[in-house]
Amino acid sequence: MVGFAHASEAEMSRILDFYAVRWEYEPHTFPILWNLEGDVVESFSPDFYLPDLDLYLELTTLRQKLVRKKNRKLRRLRELYPDLNIKLFYARDFRALMLKYGKLALFDGLSGTSGQVSQPALAATTREPTLDVDPVPAAAPSATAQARSARSAGRRPPVRSAGTKPSAT
Numbered sequence: 474m475v476g477f478a479h480a481s482e483a484e485m486s487r488i489l490d491f492y493a494v495r496w497e498y499e500p501h502t503f504p505i506l507w508n509l510e511g512d513v514v515e516s517f518s519p520d521f522y523l524p525d526l527d528l529y530l531e532l533t534t535l536r537q538k539l540v541r542k543k544n545r546k547l548r549r550l551r552e553l554y555p556d557l558n559i560k561l562f563y564a565r566d567f568r569a570l571m572l573k574y575g576k577l578a579l580f581d582g583l584s585g586t587s588g589q590v591s592q593p594a595l596a597a598t599t600r601e602p603t604l605d606v607d608p609v610p611a612a613a614p615s616a617t618a619q620a621r622s623a624r625s626a627g628r629r630p631p632v633r634s635a636g637t638k639p640s641a642t
Contacts, residue, residue: 481534481567482520488570489521497522501529503557505549517546519559529559534567 475498477483482498489496499518506515519529533543540563547561562570 479532479534481532484571484576485521485530485532485562485567488574489523494523495525497524503550503554505546505553515546517550527558529557530562531559532562532567534564540564 475486477486477498486496486498499520500522502516502518504513504516506513508514519531521530522528523530531543531547533540543561547559550557550559
């Protein structure tokens with residue numbers, strides 16, 4: 474059993490497992506700062522490595538102060554290892570994933586420092602996958618369905634012209 478540092482990482486692992494994407498948890502640590510004696514004084518360990526895609530994923534759902542620090546470390550990582558393929562998921566990206574999977578209520582519990590979990594609590598939450606909804610996002614309602622819905626609510630349906638965005642009503 475993997476000991477995740479944050480509940481959002483456990484949830485990401487469930488999504489990757491659901492789609493049968495091979496992943497490794499924090500398999501590599503990259504030195505990013507050395508002292509004058511050559512000793513490593515700062516390093517960066519991305520949360521996930523997806524070997525089939527040669528892609529690292531880093532999740533950050535923390536406070537802005539900590540996000541700035543992580544962004545700085547990520548910039549340094551990219552300077553030193555320019556061929557490294559890494560994607561940073563901010564809180565808004567993770568929120569979009571949770572929304573896609575119908576887990577928006579779960580997002581609040583996984584955001585920020587409240588998402589930090591102890592090992593026993595995490596073990597209990599990682600036994601069963603939580604993706605109990607259809608992973609395919611629902612299609613956007615058709616213009617006909619939107620018009621029908623607007624009429625039943627007593628509003629004017631949105632007016633669309635070819636190649637334009639819906640007008641505000």
